[in-house]
Amino acid sequence: MRRCTVLICTTPFYYIDYCLAQTVALQFWLELEKDWKKAWEKYKHFVKRGGTDTFLGLVEGAGLTSPMEDGCIRQIAEYASAWLKEKKA
Numbered sequence: 001m002r003r004c005t006v007l008i009c010t011t012p013f014y015y016i017d018y019c020l021a022q023t024v025a026l027q028f029w030l031e032l033e034k035d036w037k038k039a040w041e042k043y044k045h046f047v048k049r050g051g052t053d054t055f056l057g058l059v060e061g062a063g064l065t066s067p068m069e070d071g072c073i074r075q076i077a078e079y080a081s082a083w084l085k086e087k088k089a
Contacts, residue, residue: 023067024059026076031064033083 008015028046031039046062056066065072 020055020067023073023076024064026080027064027072030076030079033079 028039028043031042042062046058049058049061053061059066065075067073
């Protein structure tokens with residue numbers, strides 16, 4: 001039988017928060033790949049607004065997709081897969 005890791009079993013919302021943050025970070029990476037300067041300005045605006053709005057409000061305000069929205073993770077995964085293949089070649 002597989003044991004549950006301490007973090008997931010004792011503080012699941014803490015773990016979920018990390019997953020949401022990682023998904024947003026990866027979206028910023030996609031933005032950086034397209035237009036570094038614009039993405040950096042978006043990121044600074046996003047961080048500056050921290051603590052003033054809900055998570056979804058911050059994500060929407062930055063022009064990103066909610067990690068809970070259908071297709072969000074797929075978009076990141078598809079881009080990351082293509083990026084890795086390109087770097088491997």
